[in-house]
Amino acid sequence: MMTQVRECSVARTLELVGSKWTLLVVRELFLGSHRFEEIARFTGGPRDILTDRLRRLEAHGLVTRVQYEQRPPRFEYHLTDLGRSLAPIIATMREFGDRHLAGDDGPPARFEHSCGSEFHPVLACKACGEVVRRGEVEVVEAAS
Amino acid sequence: MMTQVRECSVARTLELVGSKWTLLVVRELFLGSHRFEEIARFTGGPRDILTDRLRRLEAHGLVTRVQYEQRPPRFEYHLTDLGRSLAPIIATMREFGDRHLAGDDGPPARFEHSCGSEFHPVLACKACGEVVRRGEVEVVEAAS
DNA sequence: TCGGGTTGGTTTGGTTTTCCAACTCGATTA
DNA sequence: TAATCGAGTTGGAAAACCAAACCAACCCGA
Numbered sequence: 001m002m003t004q005v006r007e008c009s010v011a012r013t014l015e016l017v018g019s020k021w022t023l024l025v026v027r028e029l030f031l032g033s034h035r036f037e038e039i040a041r042f043t044g045g046p047r048d049i050l051t052d053r054l055r056r057l058e059a060h061g062l063v064t065r066v067q068y069e070q071r072p073p074r075f076e077y078h079l080t081d082l083g084r085s086l087a088p089i090i091a092t093m094r095e096f097g098d099r100h101l102a103g104d105d106g107p108p109a110r111f112e113h114s115c116g117s118e119f120h121p122v123l124a125c126k127a128c129g130e131v132v133r134r135g136e137v138e139v140v141e142a143a144s
Numbered sequence: 145m146m147t148q149v150r151e152c153s154v155a156r157t158l159e160l161v162g163s164k165w166t167l168l169v170v171r172e173l174f175l176g177s178h179r180f181e182e183i184a185r186f187t188g189g190p191r192d193i194l195t196d197r198l199r200r201l202e203a204h205g206l207v208t209r210v211q212y213e214q215r216p217p218r219f220e221y222h223l224t225d226l227g228r229s230l231a232p233i234i235a236t237m238r239e240f241g242d243r244h245l246a247g248d249d250g251p252p253a254r255f256e257h258s259c260g261s262e263f264h265p266v267l268a269c270k271a272c273g274e275v276v277r278r279g280e281v282e283v284v285e286a287a288s
Numbered sequence: 289t290c291g292g293g294t295t296g297g298t299t300t301g302g303t304t305t306t307c308c309a310a311c312t313c314g315a316t317t318a
Numbered sequence: 319t320a321a322t323c324g325a326g327t328t329g330g331a332a333a334a335c336c337a338a339a340c341c342a343a344c345c346c347g348a
Contacts, residue, residue, distance in 0.1 A: 009241025044149035097153025117271030127261030
């Protein structure tokens, strides 16, 4: 039986944020850069690509483009609620990098949880609230 | 002062797994596809790109290539411990997609936590173990 | 009024990746 | 002997990417 491509949520998410520079743009928006020039400086991405990524994110409702000055016309980019829900993806990527790919200069941004400690994310089970350890999650059903 | 590109763990992680098809390859390895043909079928990616991605993952120690048959020579790909530590990234991407980009046909794979419930990941604070809610994490220090 | 500087892009022209179909190669099965 | 299978290669076309230059609209100082 001719098996098929697995259409899945990971693939759909990657279609949205999987191309180069997209997640770095989102990172900058999280860190408080909202103007085009800041995003360009801090990501280092080519300006036309960044324009494309911002337009694409806007088209999918992850970002809004807000005019903050009439003359001359100037714009800011902000995450929508949907865009902010990318936070866990960015956070887990940051954690992976911090843990396994650390550079010489330490992390350039630190986060704090409301409990007072420096924030490092771990996955928990939404149902029981317990932190998940290796081997506690199993595939129940993987489609063909 | 001429500000610079922000070197961060997100960027480093994206260098490793940020190009197209890489995370889908990793997804397949998690779901139990270990042979090249399976990976090609289930991801739908071009075979040469998949070869490249597997080699690259191998070079970075995320994947091992194991010969499971002498003649004819046949190989399997498996995640290393380092590779398995990508699980939270895949899981949060899947969750984002499930929640916000659901297809018509429901998720093709389901997971179960050892507590007995269907597994959906949420982020928790490693220090206090509490599930994190919106607004509970703040940027303490973002480098230039 | 002239020349610079700032912001938020777009255009240009070329380089690199990615994509795809078809092909290979050794071994195996029918 | 032919067909098949797994695991790739190969060659050429398409798409994505990139750096640098350009543009528009305004502001500023001399």
